[in-house]
Amino acid sequence: MPYTEDYIKNKLITELGALHVEVEDQSDGCGAKFSVVIVSDKFEGKPLLQRHRLVNSVLEEELKEIHAFSQQTLTPEQWKKKHA
Numbered sequence: 001m002p003y004t005e006d007y008i009k010n011k012l013i014t015e016l017g018a019l020h021v022e023v024e025d026q027s028d029g030c031g032a033k034f035s036v037v038i039v040s041d042k043f044e045g046k047p048l049l050q051r052h053r054l055v056n057s058v059l060e061e062e063l064k065e066i067h068a069f070s071q072q073t074l075t076p077e078q079w080k081k082k083h084a
Contacts, residue, residue: 002029002030002031002032002065003031003034003062003065003066004025004031005023005024005025006023008023008034008036008059008062009021009023011058011059011062012036012038012055012058012059015058016038016040016042016054016055016058017040017041017042018039018040019039019040019041019076019079020037020038020039020079021036021037021038022036022037023035024036026068027067027068031065031066032065032066032067033066033067033068033069034066034068034069034070035069035070035071036055036069036070036071036072037071037072037074038055038071038072038073038074039074039075039076039078039079040073040075040076041075041076042054043073043075044075051073052071052073054073055073
């Protein structure tokens with residue numbers, strides 16, 4: 001089953017309590033390559049590897065079918081600084 005941007009976005013918002021999620025399907029619609037930006041309080045105090053593992057655990061089943069997945073994980077404070 002190919003996954004959609006909306007499906008990935010909604011799952012990340014629900015599971016991570018994400019404040020902001022951007023999902024880009026970079027696979028021309030086949031749902032096999034995604035780039036995401038996730039802003040969540042759950043990333044506070046966690047190093048990058050733990051953040052990525054948290055996201056990967058949320059999308060464990062989906063990542064079995066997604067061939068390429070890049071993620072940027074930010075705390076709300078990091079997001080504010082980036083967009084100040």
